[in-house]
Amino acid sequence: MEPTRNSHATLVDLLDRVLDKGLVIHADLIISVAGVPLIGVNLRAALAGMETMLKYGVMTEWDERTRAWEREHRKKKEISAVPGEEIILEMLGSYYYSEGIYTAWRMGRIYLTDKRLIVYHPSFEEVLFETPLEKIKGVALEIEEKYFTAKERENLCLLLKSGDVVRLHALDTLKLKEALEQRMSTLGLGWQEVPSLAAHDERTASFLSQGEEAICSGKMWHLTSPRGIMAESWKPGHLYLSNKRLCWWYDFEGKVGFEIPLDRIVGSTVGTRNLRPTPKNSKVLDVIYHNDLGKQVASFAGDELWQWEKALNQIVLQPVLASTKEADTCPQCGREGQANELLEQGCVYCGWVSPRLRRQLRRSALDGAAR
Amino acid sequence: MVLDIDEKSLKHGVLGLVIALVEVIRDALKLQAMKRMEGGSLTEEEVERLGQALMDLDVAIEEIKEEQGIAESVKSVRDGLDDIVDDVLDQMINPQRWKEEAEQRA
Amino acid sequence: MQYSDKTEVASRAEAIEEQGRYLYCVVDSGEKVSFGEIGIEGKEVYAILYRDICAVVHNCPAQPYRSDDQEVVKAWVMTHQKVVDAAWERWGTVLPLSFDTIIKGETEGSAERNVQDWLKQEYEGLKSKIEKVRGKAEYGVQVFWDAKVIAENLTRTSPEIRKLDEEIRLKPRGLAYMYRQRLENLIKREMESKADECFKDFYSRIRKHADDIRVEKTKKAEQGLQMIMNLSCLVYKDRYTELGEELDKINQLEGFSVRFTGPWPPYSFVGGA
Secondary structure, three states, X not given: OOOEOOOHHHHHHHHHHHHHOOEOXXXXXXXXXXXXXXXXXXXXXXXXOHHHHHHHOOHHHHHHHXXXXXXXXXXXXXXXXXXXXXXXXXXXXEEEEEEOOEEEEEEEEEEEEOOEEEEEEOOOOEEEEEXXXXXXXXXXXXXXXXXXXXXXXXXXXXXXXXXXXXXXXXXXXXXXXXXHHHHHHHOOOOOEEOHHHHHOOHHHHHHOOOOOOEEEEEEEEEEEOOEOOEOOEEEEEEEEEEOOEEEEEXXXXXXXXXXXXXXXXXXXXXXXXXXXXXXXXXEEEEEEEEEOOEEEEEEEEEOXXXXXXXXXXXXXXXXXXXXXXXXXXXXXXXXXXXXXXXXXHOOOOOOOOOHHHHHHHHHHHHHHHHO | OOXXXXXXXXXXXXXXXXXXXXXXXXXXXXXXXXXXXXXXXOOHHXXXXXXXXXXXXXXXXXXXXXXXXXXXXXXXXXHHHHHHHHHHHHHHOOHHHHHHHXXXXX | OHHHHHHHHHHHHHHHHOOEEEEEEEEOOOOXXXXXXXXXXXXXXXXXXXXXXXXEEXXXXXXXXOOOOHHHHHHHHHHHHHHHHHHHHHHOOEEEEOOOOEEEOOOOOHHHHHHHHHHHHOHHHHHHHHHHHOXXXXXXXXXXXXXXXXXXXXXXXOHHHHHHHHHHHHOOHHHHHHHHHXXXXXXXXXXXXXXXXXXXXXHHHHHOOOOEEEEOOOOOOOOOEXXXXXXXXXXXXXXXXXXXXXXXXXXXXXXXXXXXXXEEOOHHHOOOO
C-alpha cells in the first residue's frame, strides 16, 4: 500500500497536523489569542470542502470519485505560457466544478491572456480550467440566486464549441466579461450572447440527452400522485422545458421525477385552486397530456406560471397549427369542444364537468358556506 | 396561524432542528422503554403496546422528513450535536491514555 | 522639513511591519540561507542562526494572521506547508511548527534577538528532538470498518445473536420491535468489544514497523464506515514499504479498509517536553 499526500482528499490530514501540532513555544514569547482557537473545528471541515459532501451524505462515492479523478488528472500541471503570450487581465475568481455529485466552486486566479482563458490555483499548482479563446461559442452573464440567503451573484457562463458549459465567478465578473469580449472581437472571433444558457445548470448536465437543449427552467412544486400509503402531495423541485420534453426534477431524490414528451402534451392552463394546508387560493399550472391511460393532468405551482403557459402553448401547439389537437370531445355528450375549456369550465352543451373541476367547485362552495 | 412553509423560509433550519430534537427525545423514550422491559416491570401486553407506539412514531418521523425534504438537514443537526458532545468528552478524556493502555496490553 | 517627516513616518511604519518573526520550523543546519519570497503573502523566507541550528522565518507585524475568508486562510496554510516542505527537502530533518506561530519583539530588532534567545534556551531539547526524527517521516494510518458487514459477520457467528434473531420472527409487531431493539443493543456491545480486539491486534502489528506511534482521536467517517483506529506513525523514510505491506494485509480483511497518508514532516512527534 502506498501512502498518499498531495491530493484534495488528504487536505484534512494536512490541516489536522498544521493547525494543531508542531513545536511548542512558551506563551509569553508568542502572539496568541488566549483561549480562543484561531481555527475552529467546523471551519476546518469547511476549509477541506467537506460540508458540500456531507450535505449529500454520500461521501464514500465522492471519495472514490475524487480519488479516481485525482489519479487521472493529478499530474502537477503548471501554466506553460506560449512564447510571446501576454496576460491581459488577472483576478481572483472561482470555477464551478461539477462531476456527478461532486460539485464545488474552486477558487483560483483567472488569467485572460491574448490567446486563452485560464483558471489556475497557485498553491496546488493546478490548472483548474483552460480554453483557447477560439473555442468559446457563447458568452452570458447569469444571475444566480443563493439558496438560503436570497443574495444574488453574477456568474460568467461560457458555452464552448464542444458543447460544454463552463461557469466562472470573478471578483469583478462584469469587467472580466467585457475584457474577454473585447479581446475576442480584436481577434475577429464571433460569439453568441446566449440568454438560454440560464437554463443550463448542474441538473441539466445530468439528464439532457444529445441534441436536447433546455429552453426554460424554474423552481416549481409538483403535485405527485398517490403512491402506496402516501397521499397525493406537493413536492418541491425544478421544472424544465426542453425541445424534446417537459420534465420535473425532484430535488430530494436528485433526479427527474416526472416527464412528458412534447408530442404528448395537449395544452396547459393556469387556474386557481385551494392548496392545502394554506387556506388561500393559489395559482396552479395544469398541463394536459395523453398517456396510455388516457387524458391526464399534471399540476405545478410556482412563479411566472403565465410565462410557462405561454411557452408551453407556443412550443406544443405551434407545429400542430389547426385545432385538431386542441379540440376534444365531451365524454358525456360526444360533442366537440376546446380541450382546456372542457377541463376548466365543463361542456357548454350538456353541462358535463370533469371530476377535478367538480371537486374544486365543491370546495369553493363549502368555503363560501363556511364564511 | 398557518405555517407557510416554502423553500425560501427557514424550513431547513427551524424544522430540521425541531425534528432532530424529536428524534433525540424518541431515542430517550426508547431507552427508557428498554430499561423497563429488561427490568421485568412490564407485562407482555404492555411491551406489545409500547413497541407499536414507538414503531408508529418512527414511521411518522420518517414521513415528515421525506415530505418536507429535510432528511439531510436533520442528519447534519444531529451530527453537529454529536460533535458538541464529543468536544465536551474530549476535555475529560485523554487520548494519550488509550495509547498507554494499548502499549501495556500489547 | 516635511519631506524628512514623511520618511521618518514611513520607516517607523515599516519597523512596525517587521516587529514579529513568523516561525515555520527549526532545522539542523548552521547555514544562513534565504529561500526567497516563498512565504505567506510573498514575504522573504530566511534563517536565523544559533550555533548549528536555525529557525526558518519571515518578518511580519506582531499580530496573528486572521481572515474571515476561508479561501484566504486555506492559501496561507498551504503556503506554510510549502515552506516547511522546502526546508525538509533541503536539509532532510525539520522540527515543524504549527500555523501562525509568531515571536514578537517590542522594539526594532528585538524579535530577532528573541528568536535567538529561544533557540539558545531550548538548544538541548531541540537537538534531541532533531535526533529523534532524523531520517524519519510521519505517516497517517486510519483503519475503517463497514459496520454493516461486520454486524452481519457477528450475526452469523454468534449463537446468542442468532437465537434472538429467530425469536423475533415469531413475535407480534410491537414485541418484535422491542426485541429488535434488544438485538441491536446486543450487536452494538459485541461490535464494541470486537473493535477493541481489532485495535489491540492491529496496533501491535503496526508497532513493529514504526519507531514511534501517537494515538489520535477517531473521527466521523463516511456513510456506513466507522473509523476504529487513527494513528500517526514515525517511520524511517526507507522503511515505509514494510508498514505499507502490513497495512495491505489489514486492508484485505473482510469489511476493513485502510487509509495510508504521508509522508508528512513530523508534526506529531516534536511537541511537548
